[in-house]
Amino acid sequence: MKTKEHEIIFNKDDVQQFVQLIGDRNPIYQSSERAKDYGFETIPLPPTMPMIAYKWLETPWELKQPIIHRKQKCIQHQRMYIEEIYKAVVEVTDQYQRHNLTFMKQTLFLFNRDGKLCFEGISDLTLGGLS
Template sequence: MKTKDHEITFSHEKVQEFVQLTGDRNPIYQSIDKAKEYGFKTIPLPPAMPNIAYQWIEIPWNLQDPVIHRKQKCVLHQRMFIEERYRAVIKVTDQYERHHHFFIQQTLYLYDGNGLLCFEGISDLVAGGYHERTHLSNN
């Protein structure tokens, strides 16, 4: 099971919000000039930041309570930057039931404009139930 593809662009404002919340004081996230001083073409995204793409993607499955986030892994395959377009999709990459609990691994994939994989956000979850939604909004 997977979501529809979504086009995602990370703004400078979202990077600022993210680094303020995480307390990251690295100057490469503060201004384009600072990023360029360190050899970047523009402001890069902090490595785990692409996970915020979940807020823009409608997931076509429901996890029933209780939902426990067991572990998460972020893999940055190539550097990502502000104001570039990325294609995002979330897939259920593993699932099984044990002792009336559903173990689900869902992975967020982000690809650049050339179709190259930039990021994987792998989440291992345990839920009381799991099923596909029958109706999605038209966002």
Template structure:
């Protein structure tokens, strides 16, 4: 089951607090000048930053408590940049039940304007149920 497609733009106002939160002092995330000194065209996103897209997308199912985040994997297929437009889709697969719990795999896909996959964020979740 997939969501509709969402348009996502990571702005400076999104990137700066994230970088401060994770404590990354790398100058490539601080300014366009710092990024250019590193050989980047513009300010890149930290590799796990795309997971923040969940702030702007709705998941295809309403997840019920309790919710346990078993494991997560972030795969960066292409470098992503601040102020570029990306398309986000969330897909839920492999649902199964054991006792009173539901197990699912939820994957966030982010594509650039050329339709190329840039990021996959895979989360294995254990839930109290689905609606």
């Protein structure tokens, strides 16, 4: 199963909220000027931040309770920046049933405007079912 592609743009406020939440005080996330002082084009996204893309995505499937997030892996293939357009898609793989539980791998992919993969967020889930 796979979602439709969805365009996402992360902005400075998104980064500010995220770094405040995780307690990251790195100056590259504070302003474009500070980021440029450290050799970046503009404010980069923190490596795990693209996972918040889920808040803008609608999946055509519903995860049934209980939902247990067993493990997660974030892979940054390319540096990502604020105010750039990314295409997001979520795919479900490795789905199987055991007893009354469903086990699955759900992966968030983000691509840049050239179609190059920038980010993979892989979540291994155990849940009550999938509809």
